[in-house]
Amino acid sequence: MGAPPRGRPCLRACSVPSRAEPSRSRRMPGPRALLGLGLLVAAGVRAGGRCPNRGWDRSWDRDRERCRPHRAMHGPNAGSGPRGLRFLGQDEAQAIDQELFTEYKFSVDQLMELAGLSCATAIAKAYPPSSFTTSQPAVLVVCGPGNNGGDGLVCARHLKMFGYQPTVYYPKRPNKPLFEGLTTQCQKMDIPFLPEFPAEAALIDELYGLVVDAIFGFSFKGAVREPFGSILSTLERITVPIASIDIPSGWDVEKGKADGLQPDMLISLTAPKKAAMHFAGRYHFLGGRFVPAALQEKYTLNLPPYPETDCVLQLT
């Protein structure tokens, strides 16, 4: 999995930097398998759990009550969020995407870069490197075969810049310059690419403090092809938090999936999709701060204002 970065001391002052070292301290007692996700994360994250909430700008204060973290906001009965924030259907999401490329002449590269940066930024806000109990802030980024995977590659690169130790698993790579370029950029930043997926959930829990789910996005339809079926089965059994990019992979983009992945964080890009109404994790961020005002109006997105020059907005 690679040594700690050159020249940088091990964060937890352990003499052997190997991540497989079983005696490395984890603060929770007892078999990991018996602990629910909530307890595990609470023990693993600094007191207070949440990162400093820089998502609240002064102008947002009067809406604070409506934006207080509240699961019901995202429950199946919630039709809209703060200030009538709309949750998009799959067709709408695809239409907006198309319009950004054909009418507004954005390139896929541009938007993917901004999207990936948003994801890394949101992760850094919710799971700062200092909150990891693994000896390094190790993150596993699982990239799927399409654009969601591309978002994941960009995210991995920025996570590295932000002081994390990302590792990528990228089994199905499109034969296109965009993805080849992103892969090269990661490799040149010394981000390792796993030759195979960790065989068991327990191994992932041991090695990483967070998993980024960049497998499927808003274009996902139909059956899950291998190797992603097995990957998702494994991910459904891990106890470390999962941050999903745009759509929890395997979920129906509108209806969700009750017995599917249960991520702790969701980063909705551009605008949340209907699936987000079924999201029950702790952190829902909005990213992809590139939607022109005219497009927001055309689709009545009702996006809340982003704080200052931040590229992410914390919704819950």
Next chain:
Amino acid sequence: IPVSSRQAFPLPSLPRKQPTVLVVCGPAQNGAIGLVCARHLRIFDYEPTIFYPKRSPDPLYRDFTTQCEKMDIPFLSYLPTEVQLINDAYNAVVDAVLGAEAEAAEGREPCAAILATLKHVRIPIVSLDVPSGWDVEAGSSGGISPDVLVSLSAPKQCARRFLGRQHFVAGRFLPYDVQKKFELNPPKYPGTECVVAL
């Protein structure tokens, strides 16, 4: 770049009622960066206006232009030579005319005329990478005096002669091996910020 422009001039502090900013874009890469900056300023709720007299034929840069147009960012058809008009209409000027790639006497018109005007504005100028018209290494000899300099990737030698209020570096995205190869010794960037004040 727009992030550092924002840090230098937070919205509430702007003297004019409308947060207007003039973005002057040259014909090459520096100008293209100016176009991207203008678009982000718009997203950040500023009111940018662009002056882009000599447009690059590069398809990527043409797309940047379209993106700005579709965001309802106006493009001036000429730059007033009457400096007071600029002082009155805008809070600040973003100088994206010439960057480090500019050769000494190459493609200077209409840049020379623009720079002559900018030299006399009294509102703050934010220069991208290199104050336009300055020699990349030696600095200025009677050229524009920006208030804020945003060095891209790493400061250029002429930045030593920068006398303005704030100097930012936007170079967080440089891969480590490039940093090492050129012995850049970049400063530490706070949190997830992409610019740092020097």
